[in-house]
Amino acid sequence: MRILVLGGDGFCGWPTSLHLSMQGHAVTVVDNLSRRNIDNELQVQSLTPIRSITTRLGAWKEITGRIIAYERLDVATEYDRLLNLLRARRPHVIVHFAEQRAAPYSMKSSWHKRYTVNNNLNATNNVLAAIVESGLDAHLVHLGTMGVYGYSSTGVRLPEGYLTVKMTAGDGAEVEQEILYPANPGSIYHMTKTQDQLFFAFYNKNDEARITDLHQGIVWGTQTRETRLDERLVNRFDYDGDYGTVLNRFLMQAAIDYPLTVHGSGGQTRAFIHIQDTVRCIELAIENPPARGERVKILNQLTEVHRLIDLAKLVAELTGARVEHVPNPRKEADANDLEATNAGLLGLGLKPTTLREGLLTEVTDIARRYASRCDRRRIPCVSHWTRDIAEAERPPARQGSGRRTDS
Amino acid sequence: MRILVLGGDGFCGWPTSLHLSMQGHAVTVVDNLSRRNIDNELQVQSLTPIRSITTRLGAWKEITGRIIAYERLDVATEYDRLLNLLRARRPHVIVHFAEQRAAPYSMKSSWHKRYTVNNNLNATNNVLAAIVESGLDAHLVHLGTMGVYGYSSTGVRLPEGYLTVKMTAGDGAEVEQEILYPANPGSIYHMTKTQDQLFFAFYNKNDEARITDLHQGIVWGTQTRETRLDERLVNRFDYDGDYGTVLNRFLMQAAIDYPLTVHGSGGQTRAFIHIQDTVRCIELAIENPPARGERVKILNQLTEVHRLIDLAKLVAELTGARVEHVPNPRKEADANDLEATNAGLLGLGLKPTTLREGLLTEVTDIARRYASRCDRRRIPCVSHWTRDIAEAERPPARQGSGRRTDS
Numbered sequence: 087m088r089i090l091v092l093g094g095d096g097f098c099g100w101p102t103s104l105h106l107s108m109q110g111h112a113v114t115v116v117d118n119l120s121r122r123n124i125d126n127e128l129q130v131q132s133l134t135p136i137r138s139i140t141t142r143l144g145a146w147k148e149i150t151g152r153i154i155a156y157e158r159l160d161v162a163t164e165y166d167r168l169l170n171l172l173r174a175r176r177p178h179v180i181v182h183f184a185e186q187r188a189a190p191y192s193m194k195s196s197w198h199k200r201y202t203v204n205n206n207l208n209a210t211n212n213v214l215a216a217i218v219e220s221g222l223d224a225h226l227v228h229l230g231t232m233g234v235y236g237y238s239s240t241g242v243r244l245p246e247g248y249l250t251v252k253m254t255a256g257d258g259a260e261v262e263q264e265i266l267y268p269a270n271p272g273s274i275y276h277m278t279k280t281q282d283q284l285f286f287a288f289y290n291k292n293d294e295a296r297i298t299d300l301h302q303g304i305v306w307g308t309q310t311r312e313t314r315l316d317e318r319l320v321n322r323f324d325y326d327g328d329y330g331t332v333l334n335r336f337l338m339q340a341a342i343d344y345p346l347t348v349h350g351s352g353g354q355t356r357a358f359i360h361i362q363d364t365v366r367c368i369e370l371a372i373e374n375p376p377a378r379g380e381r382v383k384i385l386n387q388l389t390e391v392h393r394l395i396d397l398a399k400l401v402a403e404l405t406g407a408r409v410e411h412v413p414n415p416r417k418e419a420d421a422n423d424l425e426a427t428n429a430g431l432l433g434l435g436l437k438p439t440t441l442r443e444g445l446l447t448e449v450t451d452i453a454r455r456y457a458s459r460c461d462r463r464r465i466p467c468v469s470h471w472t473r474d475i476a477e478a479e480r481p482p483a484r485q486g487s488g489r490r491t492d493s
Numbered sequence: 494m495r496i497l498v499l500g501g502d503g504f505c506g507w508p509t510s511l512h513l514s515m516q517g518h519a520v521t522v523v524d525n526l527s528r529r530n531i532d533n534e535l536q537v538q539s540l541t542p543i544r545s546i547t548t549r550l551g552a553w554k555e556i557t558g559r560i561i562a563y564e565r566l567d568v569a570t571e572y573d574r575l576l577n578l579l580r581a582r583r584p585h586v587i588v589h590f591a592e593q594r595a596a597p598y599s600m601k602s603s604w605h606k607r608y609t610v611n612n613n614l615n616a617t618n619n620v621l622a623a624i625v626e627s628g629l630d631a632h633l634v635h636l637g638t639m640g641v642y643g644y645s646s647t648g649v650r651l652p653e654g655y656l657t658v659k660m661t662a663g664d665g666a667e668v669e670q671e672i673l674y675p676a677n678p679g680s681i682y683h684m685t686k687t688q689d690q691l692f693f694a695f696y697n698k699n700d701e702a703r704i705t706d707l708h709q710g711i712v713w714g715t716q717t718r719e720t721r722l723d724e725r726l727v728n729r730f731d732y733d734g735d736y737g738t739v740l741n742r743f744l745m746q747a748a749i750d751y752p753l754t755v756h757g758s759g760g761q762t763r764a765f766i767h768i769q770d771t772v773r774c775i776e777l778a779i780e781n782p783p784a785r786g787e788r789v790k791i792l793n794q795l796t797e798v799h800r801l802i803d804l805a806k807l808v809a810e811l812t813g814a815r816v817e818h819v820p821n822p823r824k825e826a827d828a829n830d831l832e833a834t835n836a837g838l839l840g841l842g843l844k845p846t847t848l849r850e851g852l853l854t855e856v857t858d859i860a861r862r863y864a865s866r867c868d869r870r871r872i873p874c875v876s877h878w879t880r881d882i883a884e885a886e887r888p889p890a891r892q893g894s895g896r897r898t899d900s
Contacts, residue, residue, distance in 0.1 A: 165603075165607060169603075196572075196576075196622045196623070196625070196626040199618070199622050200572060200615070200618060200619065200622055203614065203615065203618045204611075204615055204618075207610065207614050207688075208607070208610065208611055211606070211607060211610045211611075212607065215603045215606050215607055216603075218603070218880075219603040221880075240660070240662075240668060240670055241662035241663060241664070241666070241668050242660050242661065242662055242663065242668060243662075243663040249660060250660070250661075251658035251659060251660050251672075252658060252659040252660075252667075253647070253649050253656060253657070253658050253659075254649065254657075255647070255648035255649055255650075256648060256649065256650040256832055257648070259648070260659075261647060261648050261649060263647055263675075265658075265675040266675065266676075268670075268672040268673065269673075269691055269694075271691070271695055274695070277691055277692070277695045280691050281614075281688040281691050284676060284678070284684055284687050284688050284691075285684070285688075287676075288678055288681070288684045291824075292680075292824055292878060292879055293879055293880075417698075417699055425663055471699060472699055472700055473625075473628070473700075
């Protein structure tokens with residue numbers, strides 16, 4: 087199939103592009119390199135030495151003989167070029183990763199809130215408008231987030247997108263209806279994904295757009311079978327306070343003898359998935375598209391659920407690191423339960439990579455191997471969700487620095 | 494109070510600005526004049542001869558002695574100027590009308606979809622981000638739409654924003670929860686208002702922003718007590734296929750002996766409110782703000798519910814016009830029931846203007862008085878919701894033109 091991967095140079099997009107190319111699909115990476123530019127802004131680098139997109143694609147061709155095309159294009163702002171690309175390539179599938187995906191980054195400042203909203207919402211709307219305008223019946227596969235459901239406990243096991251509820255009709259009778267699970271985002275970033283759901287529902291209803299929305303848990307791990315083939319194909323590994331996801335941050339911290347920083351009590355429960363399973367899920371979604379006229383297909387893309395403190399303890403056990411509790415910069419419950427179904431992707435054939443089997447490889451192959459590239463100053467999470475939290479939880483003066491910030 | 498009216502030069506914004514000024518508030522109109530520019534684009538004019546904003550404000554000062562300030566500013570794109578304005582004026586209230594508000598316009602083309610999404614979502618997010626960044630505790634009063642609820646019959650009497658539903662917990666027990674009424678927008682425009690709701694819920698939860706969202710029905714009527722004071726203050730009256738609301742279009746059509754064009758069977762049921770009641774509702778919302786920490790206050794802003802065919806017959810009776818059914822350019826049910834509560838605003842003191850009392854005034858004072866300014870070519874609705882509808886319902890060759898479009 088002809089497949090466009092929007093955001094195909096990023097953390098999920100890159101291994102997905104290689105995986106789909108390896109499956110024999112004709113892949114075009116579409117990317118504005120915004121993730122690399124944000125590295126520049128934050129003055130941080132991937133722990134792993136990622137190569138330029140041209141070097142990456144050249145290495146891929148050299149090793150596998152397969153060609154992946156590349157188009158530098160900003161999906162959120164260059165609509166006409168996007169439409170022309172659709173008309174020229176006539177993709178069967180468009181995989182949409184082209185959104186700013188870090189919750190802490192989206193909360194750093196007013197500018198970052200506005201960038202995230204503007205970029206993510208216009209990107210999604212542009213893709214949908216271009217599909218309609220081109221007249222193509224392309225299947226859109228979008229990476230959503232488990233965060234659309236929120237983490238407040240309702241006691242309900244999280245379904246896959248839709249929830250059957252009972253409501254009271256005007257005559258007092260009980261009416262049963264299936265609705266989109268009520269949105270409860272915890273950050274500006276997560277909010278944009280709940281707004282994406284409304285785009286999808288509308289374009290599906292009005293234009294019969296075929297859409298799969300994958301609500302992914304927190305990704306861990308770095309490499310996939312394809313990115314391991316050559317060091318020039320290595321995937322990015324973020325450990326900084328904005329883009330580093332929690333488990334990868336623990337692994338990095340363990341590798342450099344930094345305490346494992348747990349926000350608050352660590353009672354927050356989250357869903358996880360290995361990057362190898364991410365690319366497999368995208369493949370499964372592509373192979374099992376919704377029919378024309380069928381509603382948006384929503385699948386939960388996760389394999390395990392853990393409390394953060396338990397993850398920290400697991401990494402501490404494996405590595406001998408110590409756990410340190412730090413104030414939580416997020417406005418969220420200190421602890422929550424989370425039960426979610428992932429029956430859809432399991433039913434399609436997903437075989438999960440478990441934490442127990444993959445974790446040690448990450449420590450040795452990635453975190454320790456590239457530890458010398460780590461900039462320790464980038465580890466603390468300095469993005470605060472609200473002004474109140476920022477003021478109340480300003481870190482104390484650095485230990486042993488001999489200076490006081492309040493003097 | 495110091496009040497900013499964003500979109501204060503528009504159809505609802507202008508009479509609201511005058512009304513609030515008359516109540517003694519210090520009003521600043523903030524507008525980028527986009528509505529006048531869209532008139533240029535569509536090559537159409539308000540039936541009523543609206544004056545330039547400077548002439549309007551000069552006349553207001555001359556007649557009442559009251560001063561309304563004016564700032565030409567694009568809320569969706571000029572964030573820094575917006576923030577500076579908030580810091581300089583320190584408003585107690587911000588009334589937010591600064592969105593593209595015509596469903597047919599939002600569906601005209603890919604460009605119009607993207608303009609509506611980009612403008613409306615960035616405008617709302619910018620206002621919220623600016624309130625947070627400025628540190629002001631300003632009360633945001635936003636004009637929503639009854640269209641967020643959708644018009645498919647669930648049998649449920651539409652509540653004011655929130656709905657109590659029962660869902661099944663993991664252990665099989667029934668759990669009751671209050672949720673935002675499930676969104677079901679019928680156009681890109683309506684969709685943006687459902688996405689606005691998610692902005693409001695998030696900023697309310699994260700930053701304790703104080704917000705009132707008014708889900709307004711279809712507005713009819715033109716003048717309010719203040720706009721009637723002088724012809725230079727006259728409000729706009731749209732009768733074209735994009736911006737003309739259904740009842741105003743019927744009135745105009747009656748005044749110029751044009752058939753009353755009913756889309757489909759006319760069995761669509763909609764909620765209505767007179768423009769005089771709109772400005773009163775905004776006043777009531779301002780006088781009754783939510784407390785800090787209180788959830789978003791949602792009120793239904795409507796006074797009557799009618800089937801479109803009944804409205805057409807009523808206008809036909811009053812004027813002798815005839816009714817003509819034309820194909821429906823919208824993708825919607827041919828008929829629907831609609832029952833909605835408006836207890837909130839009635840409870841705050843709203844005394845509705847009824848159709849029976851206001852309709853004849855509109856026919857004589859507006860539609861007939863300015864009939865000579867009507868451009869009949871602008872009456873048909875030429876914006877089609879989907880390509881299928883556009884192709885299936887292309888109008889036949891003009892009667893008596895002697896030409897065939899398919900020859």
